[in-house]
Amino acid sequence: MPPVGVRRGRADAQPRAAGASVTRLLCVGEIMVEMAPADGGLFSMGFAGDTFNTAWYARRVLPDDVGVGYLTAVGTDAVSDRMVDFIAAQGVDASAVRRVEDRTVGLYMIQLQDGERSFSYWRGQSAAKTLADDEAALDAAFAEASVIQFSGITLAILSDEARARFCAALSRARANGAHVAFDTNLRPRLWAGPQAMRDGLLQGASVADTVLPSFDEEQMCFGDATPAETIDRYRNAGARTVVVKNGAERCHIWDADEGKATHDPAPVAKVVDSTAAGDSFGAGFLAARMTGASVLEATKQGAALAGKVVQKRGALAPDIFE
Numbered sequence: 365m366p367p368v369g370v371r372r373g374r375a376d377a378q379p380r381a382a383g384a385s386v387t388r389l390l391c392v393g394e395i396m397v398e399m400a401p402a403d404g405g406l407f408s409m410g411f412a413g414d415t416f417n418t419a420w421y422a423r424r425v426l427p428d429d430v431g432v433g434y435l436t437a438v439g440t441d442a443v444s445d446r447m448v449d450f451i452a453a454q455g456v457d458a459s460a461v462r463r464v465e466d467r468t469v470g471l472y473m474i475q476l477q478d479g480e481r482s483f484s485y486w487r488g489q490s491a492a493k494t495l496a497d498d499e500a501a502l503d504a505a506f507a508e509a510s511v512i513q514f515s516g517i518t519l520a521i522l523s524d525e526a527r528a529r530f531c532a533a534l535s536r537a538r539a540n541g542a543h544v545a546f547d548t549n550l551r552p553r554l555w556a557g558p559q560a561m562r563d564g565l566l567q568g569a570s571v572a573d574t575v576l577p578s579f580d581e582e583q584m585c586f587g588d589a590t591p592a593e594t595i596d597r598y599r600n601a602g603a604r605t606v607v608v609k610n611g612a613e614r615c616h617i618w619d620a621d622e623g624k625a626t627h628d629p630a631p632v633a634k635v636v637d638s639t640a641a642g643d644s645f646g647a648g649f650l651a652a653r654m655t656g657a658s659v660l661e662a663t664k665q666g667a668a669l670a671g672k673v674v675q676k677r678g679a680l681a682p683d684i685f686e
């Protein structure tokens with residue numbers, strides 16, 4: 365089976381050999397200021413957000429000649445400038461980042477209890493809510509991507525109108541050969557209510573080739589009794605690949621070509637901070653698929669990367685690559 369998302373793209377920010385084909389991953393969503401607990405009761409400030417975290421980890425595991433880009437919207441103030449500089453400094457192409465004058469970026473703070481994280485957010489008016497306002501810009505950015513990744517959070521921050529515009533643009537990109545990957549990542553508080561969340565997730569799934577849900581969230585949102593129910597729902601929505609993550613427990617896989625499989629992630633000695641577990645799983649999974657791995661092998665690679673990330677504090681863990 366050929367690698368996922370192989371088609372010719374444009375030259376981008378990543379160094380590559382002359383004439384090499386560019387397989388470009390474009391992640392779409394909201395990156396925020398992150399306040400992560402540090403020693404001595406302090407917080408360290410960084411920048412993170414689920415789809416950006418996926419881009420960041422993918423950049424680290426993909427070969428240099430495969431470009432990785434990020435699409436969001438930020439303000440025009442100093443912290444927005446710092447954020448865009450940060451994105452680019454991480455080797456992620458920021459040329460599709462939209463600038464809006466009357467808004468700024470959101471912020472979240474991580475609280476930890478026994479390694480399990482909870483977040484508090486200040487994002488109600490963030491610029492990222494306007495990321496799908498310019499349809500032509502969306503089409504242009506999507507036309508240059510081979511694989512487009514978005515999440516339930518990407519959908520949740522958009523108005524109904526903007527979400528419909530975003531999904532229509534994904535559908536056009538898919539018709540033009542892009543591979544669309546959807547991490548369902550639930551944030552109930554960002555949705556108008558449980559039914560709006562269910563409708564929104566199914567709207568996103570209807571334009572996706574690959575869906576990467578988490579079983580605990582699917583139980584909460586749809587009342588699934590088994591991972592097989594989760595798979596069936598996204599399969600019926602049109603996905604060709606569904607991998608149901610389940611924390612430290614068994615992953616359940618279904619793929620239109622490879623059929624069903626399972627994978628038991630290796631036990632992790634100590635979970636320090638589960639932030640970005642799913643995001644890094646997605647990065648490891650997509651990077652593996654883009655470089656020719658089977659769905660089962662990609663699941664193994666996604667789970668292995670997530671297992672390292674949860675042993676570090678904060679969303680982005682550079683030291684696991686040292």
Ligand SMILES: O=C(O)C(=O)C[C@H](O)[C@H](O)CO
Nearest residue numbers: 412413414517639640643679
């Ligand atoms: O919760 C969100 O909206 C975030 O994007 C913050 C975190 O970086 C993300 O959830 C980690 O998975």
